[in-house]
Amino acid sequence: MSFIFDGFLTTPEAQDAFADRQFVGAMLRFEAALASAQAAQGLIPQSSADSIIRTCKVELFDVPKLVRESGPAGSIAVPLVKSLKDAVGLFNPAAREHTHVGCIAQDVVDTAMVLVTRQALMLIETDLARVVQVLLVLARRYASTPMLARTLMQPASVMSFGLKCVGWLAPLVRSQRRLLTLSQQAMKLQLGGAVGTLAEMGVHGRAVAQHMAQDLGLLTPESSWQSQRDEWVALGCELGLLTGSLGKLARDIALMSQFEVAEVAEPDHLERGRSSTLLHKRNPVGSMVALAAAQRVPQRVAALLQSMAGEHERSLGHWQVELAEWPQLVMATHGSVHAMAQACEGLRVDPDRMYANLAAVQKTMPSDIQTAWFSAHLAQHAADQVERQISALDIPL
Known part of the structure; x- marks a missing residue:
């Protein structure tokens, strides 16, 4: 994104906070926290969580490519999750299906x-x-x-x-x-699943949310x-x-x-x-x-x-x-x-x-x-x- 006309109306620090790379990095922090929390509740194997967490590093991803692909997908999350699953699957094929589960x-x-x-x-x-x-x-x-x-x-x-x-x-x-x-x-934290009920995680949904919120330093919402x-x-x-x-x-x-x-x-x-x-x-x-x-x-x-x-x-x-x-x-x-x-x-x-x-x-x-x-x-x-x-x-x- 070019800031030539409004860059002087903000600050480099604020621009950096919302930069593409920073935002993708924050999304990957979410995915890593999700995997860790789900493994702690027995929803996915710990080995899969370890593979996902190791892969959630922004330097492993082509951020400009993800931004370009977000248009047809309707959300930056769609190409990111696909790329994350592909990257996880390269090192641990079994962990691919345990990536981005229930959200x-x-x-x-x-x-x-x-x-x-x-x-x-x-x-x-x-x-x-x-x-x-x-x-x-x-x-x-x-x-x-x-x-x-x-x-x-x-x-x-x-x-x-x-x-x-x-x-x-x-x-x-x-x-x-x-x-x-x-x-x-x-x-x-935002965690609701398809319709905001966390039904995909069954009785473990609340515990997963609490674990993730603590990991990310956020409050646990009473509801999505x-x-x-x-x-x-x-x-x-x-x-x-x-x-x-x-x-x-x-x-x-x-x-x-x-x-x-x-x-x-x-x-x-x-x-x-x-x-x-x-x-x-x-x-x-x-x-x-x-x-x-x-x-x-x-x-x-x-x-x-x-x-x-x-x-x-x-x-x-x-x-x-x-x-x-x-x-x-x-x-x-x-x-x-x-x-x-x-x-x-x-x-x-x-x-x-x-x-x-x-x-x-x-x-x-x-x-x-x-x-x-x-x-x-x-x-x-x-x-x-x-x-x-x-x-x-x-x-x-």
């Missing part, structure tokens, strides 16, 4: 998607923690620094830059906590979630909320960094944000990436929600839409949070310019309005709110 393509693909998503979520959580910590520092440092509040794109009254930072910080902290809860709920997509889609919706909050942060920084305002500026070290034509420009590229994500992600989330209305026990087309949209959603989210972590950590704040902009507006106002809405005590009032709101957020140090 279906969706079991393999859903679980693999959980595994690669878990890796990507760790990236998101790490960078989100960076943004939260730097905004917390900025909020306290500039708690009483006066600046001009703006409503409906027009100058309003006095607030503090610290309070502005708290306004950016609070929704990110809430999203951080929801993301932790929702990701814990969604990181589940082949057609129960709520917890998975809820996680996707939270990623949408996070990118929206990051987009708000990016929009404000972009507006405040305009030359005519110049109250803050993104870091401009090396070639960051340099214009190829206008050498005096320093474009806020971090904000650009986050704003692009805020524009793209809602459509991804809408597609996930729409894909929930599938037919019966396994849907036709809906699940496939979800699969196509999910990596793009997660990669855009990480691109956004990573970009804003870099922007915020190097953010240059100019309190003098904030005061100058405030004073310029104040001079145009009648004296009674100056007294009511531009009094110095309003900045201290904002400072009191900063500490109260930070305390309410209860952010661990």
